Amino acid sequence: MIANRLKLVCIAAVMVLTGCASSQAKWTHPPMAVPFQPTIQQQIQLARIDQLLKRDDLDKATVAQMFYERGLLNDSLGLRDLARLDFNQSLSLKPNQPDVFNILGVYFTQSAHFDAAYEAFDSTLELNPQHPFALRNRGIALYYGGRLALAHDDLLVHYQQGVNDPYRVIWLYFVEFEQDSETAAQKLKLRYDASDKQDWGWQIVRLYLGEITEAQFLNEIATKSESNDQLAERLTEGYFYLAKVYQQQNDFSAAVMLYKLALAGNVYEFVEHRFSLLEISRIMTAYEAQNGPKDTN
Incomplete structure (x- = not known):
């Protein structure tokens, strides 16, 4: 029932979008969701980890894992400064953690510390060449850092590893758009046509290709x-x-x-x-x- 009511509210909001195709776009009551809130499970888990970290009979590897897990929880709650402290604590106890280097690289990218981000992602890939996200994340950092040729190399390889993932196509398109917007659009179309089009994210690609309007999207x-x-x-x-x-x-x-x-x-x-x-x-x-x-x- 609640989901149906939310859906009706959002449909109404879409219907009052105005001026979306103009260069002076204005939105009246754009579609919104109830923002994510901390869950009771997250809060209980945080309290449990805090209690465990007070023990003095745990080995370094276990404590490092707990700091990492608490960092992930803090990150999921938007407490990124606390999360970063936890991740750094975890690394100080156990330096060979590719997942920790990866998330720290994302944090460095967010704060526009790109050289530090590149180093973090390099460390991730040295420790785990098959890491599922580090190549993408390094490509994104290189894109934001203005190193487009290197970004393209990373994101092209990442796309080739999963051609049916629309988000790999989209981030590669962003880099190619900066290099040559017309060619980028052509490549985007070719990659869309070659995909299985199963993931919802392909709607974003269809929007970029002009196959659906903003209101339809x-x-x-x-x-x-x-x-x-x-x-x-x-x-x-x-x-x-x-x-x-x-x-x-x-x-x-x-x-x-x-x-x-x-x-x-x-x-x-x-x-x-x-x-x-x-x-x-x-x-x-x-x-x-x-x-x-x-x-x-």
């Missing part, structure tokens, strides 16, 4: 999300990737607004949430360098 999210959690996750993705469209069109006010909407669901673990603040910061820095400070609230 948001309506798809609103009507086909099966729970509030799924709605929050898909809106986080949807608003982030829609913001990239407006950013590519130099409509920075609309892009900033959409990045803020991507942050609104509190889906802290998604890369789209992680990098929305970085995107806003990049837009603001570029704008202020050219025009002086501007209030985008």
Whole structure:
């Protein structure tokens, strides 16, 4: 019943979107989900780990694992400074942890410390060449760091390892768009045609290819999300990737607004949430360098 009510609210919100195709896009009551909240299970697990860490009869490997697990919990709650402290504590006790280097690399990317990010991802891949996320994450860090050729190398290999994953296609497209926008669109189409099109994320690719409109894209999210959690996750993705469209069109006010909407669901673990603040910061820095400070609230 609650899910149905949320769906009806979101459908109504989609219907009052206005001006979406113009360069001065305005949204009235955009689709929203109830933001993620800390669960009782997360809070109990945090308390349990805190109690265990007070014991003095645990070996270093066990304590390192507990710091890592508490770091993941803090990260999932948006407590990233606390999470980073836990991850560093874990590494100090057990230095050969590829997963810890990987998440720290993501944190360095978020804070635009790109050289540190590259080193962290290099460490991950040295410890585990088959790590499922480090190659992608290093490619994204290289993209944000402006090292497009190296970013393309990483993201192309990552795409080739999973050609039916739409997000691999999308991040590769971002790099190729910066290199040659027309060729990037052609390659995006070829990769879409070659995929199995099963994952929901291919709707994002269809939006980029102009096969569906912005209103249809948001309506798809609103009507086909099966729970509030799924709605929050898909809106986080949807608003982030829609913001990239407006950013590519130099409509920075609309892009900033959409990045803020991507942050609104509190889906802290998604890369789209992680990098929305970085995107806003990049837009603001570029704008202020050219025009002086501007209030985008």
